[in-house]
Amino acid sequence: MSDKNYSSSDDESLVKAARKGELAAFEELVFRHRDKIYARAFSMTRHEEDAVDLSQEAWIKGWQRLGQFQGDSSFTTWMTRICINLCLDHLRRQKKHRADSIEEMDDESGGVERQIPVVAVNPTAGLERAELRQKIDAALGQLSAEHRTVLVLHEFEDLEYKEIAKTVGCSMGTVMSRLFYARRKMAALLAELKNEKDR
Amino acid sequence: MNQEQQLKLQSFLDGELPESEAREILAWTQRDSAAAGLLAELRNTRAAMAKSEPHLSVPETREFFWSKIQREIRRLEPSKKTAPEISIFAALRRFLFPAGALAALVMILHFRGSTPATDNLADADTPTVETTLASTDATTYRDASEGTTLVWFSPAADNSLVPSKKPTAIN
Numbered sequence: 001m002s003d004k005n006y007s008s009s010d011d012e013s014l015v016k017a018a019r020k021g022e023l024a025a026f027e028e029l030v031f032r033h034r035d036k037i038y039a040r041a042f043s044m045t046r047h048e049e050d051a052v053d054l055s056q057e058a059w060i061k062g063w064q065r066l067g068q069f070q071g072d073s074s075f076t077t078w079m080t081r082i083c084i085n086l087c088l089d090h091l092r093r094q095k096k097h098r099a100d101s102i103e104e105m106d107d108e109s110g111g112v113e114r115q116i117p118v119v120a121v122n123p124t125a126g127l128e129r130a131e132l133r134q135k136i137d138a139a140l141g142q143l144s145a146e147h148r149t150v151l152v153l154h155e156f157e158d159l160e161y162k163e164i165a166k167t168v169g170c171s172m173g174t175v176m177s178r179l180f181y182a183r184r185k186m187a188a189l190l191a192e193l194k195n196e197k198d199r
Numbered sequence: 200m201n202q203e204q205q206l207k208l209q210s211f212l213d214g215e216l217p218e219s220e221a222r223e224i225l226a227w228t229q230r231d232s233a234a235a236g237l238l239a240e241l242r243n244t245r246a247a248m249a250k251s252e253p254h255l256s257v258p259e260t261r262e263f264f265w266s267k268i269q270r271e272i273r274r275l276e277p278s279k280k281t282a283p284e285i286s287i288f289a290a291l292r293r294f295l296f297p298a299g300a301l302a303a304l305v306m307i308l309h310f311r312g313s314t315p316a317t318d319n320l321a322d323a324d325t326p327t328v329e330t331t332l333a334s335t336d337a338t339t340y341r342d343a344s345e346g347t348t349l350v351w352f353s354p355a356a357d358n359s360l361v362p363s364k365k366p367t368a369i370n
Contacts, residue, residue, distance in 0.1 A: 023269065023272065026272075027265055027269070030264075030265055030268060031261055031265070034257050034261075034264060035254075035255065035256045035257055038255060038256070038257045039252065039253070039254070039255040042255055043252070043253070048258060052257065052258065052259060052264070055257070056264065056267050056268050056271075059268045060268055060271045060272060060275070063268075063272050064275070118233075118236045118237055118240050119240050119243070120236060120239075120240075122243040122247075123243075123247075124243065124246075124247040129251070132247060132251050133251050133252070133253045133254065134253070136247065136248060136251050136252075136253065137253035140253075151248070154213075155245065155248040155249065155252075156248075156252045160213075160215065161210075161213070161215055176206045176209065176210065177202075177206065179209065180205060180206055180209050180241075183209070183241055183244045183245070184240070184241075184244075186244050186247075186248070187240050187241075187243065187244045190244070190247065
């Protein structure tokens with residue numbers, strides 16, 4: 001393994017070098033993108049330690065599968081997909097330990113979102129970007145894992161309904177229903193946070 | 200407004216409806232204030248989330264975070280190399296030499312079989328053990344009285360076990 005300094009290399013060169021077994025090149029990729037991968041793991045799990053472990057696992061998987069990276073998407077997009085799949089597996093394992101089933105939750109939420117009053121005033125209007133991020137983070141933390149996952153994949157990863165259904169392993173109808181509920185709940189939570197601030 | 204209509208509104212917002220349906224929904228929101236209100240709420244939420252993903256950093260130092268990844272990669276690396284590569288020479292030595300020896304033996308037997316059997320008559324009743332090609336470790340056992348010929352091959356490492364390099368008659 002060489003001691004070459006990779007800090008000035010672009011991602012593509014780093015991936016090529018890493019494919020040849022250059023661990024130092026891969027370390028540079030980890031250093032550059034670790035926060036983004038960690039952020040995705042945290043947005044899905046809402047658990048700091050789990051997010052660190054899952055993001056590290058994603059990097060290890062990334063190293064093992066470098067040969068499969070075709071370059072159709074960016075390296076970070078590819079790594080994020082690996083991380084998302086690991087997080088989904090993790091959430092499924094967690095769900096098995098919980099008493100409530102996804103079907104029960106869907107039945108419950110089927111009527112709940114229709115009862116939430118429409119938020120007429122935009123609760124995020126006039127907020128600074130940092131404050132908005134903080135509020136969204138707080139509201140995301142109050143959603144269930146299933147609803148948060150769909151919302152994160154749609155809003156942060158820009159996936160279409162069909163892609164989300166394939167990734168999560170559910171029907172498009174379920175994706176639409178979860179996304180609708182998640183958005184309505186987010187609107188209500190953001191309104192609540194605004195009211196608390198105004199008081 | 201039923202659930203199907205609500206989900207249609209959302210699909211309209213996300214650009215997931217075909218053109219004709221999208222036009223219908225747009226017309227509906229223009230004449231129905233409840234639909235317009237819900238669409239506005241969904242749009243506000245979507246706009247708030249767009250590009251507002253919280254910025255987070257790994258709560259560990261670069262070295263500590265990397266050390267676990269590096270350790271695991273190194274731990275997994277040897278398993279990739281469990282199947283050692285066999286060189287071409289080794290493969291030749293293992294498979295082609297015995298095959299060559301067999302071919303040579305067949306040729307020898309062929310020529311010996313086609314010559315007058317005067318030589319064979321002298322010791323026709325005497326079984327023999329002989330190595331046909333010393334370099335290939337092929338050994339032949341022949342018993343003319345029984346009309347039996349056996350050939351066996353030994354690995355190079357077992358050369359010491361080969362009875363003799365010269366044709367030897369066993370009485």
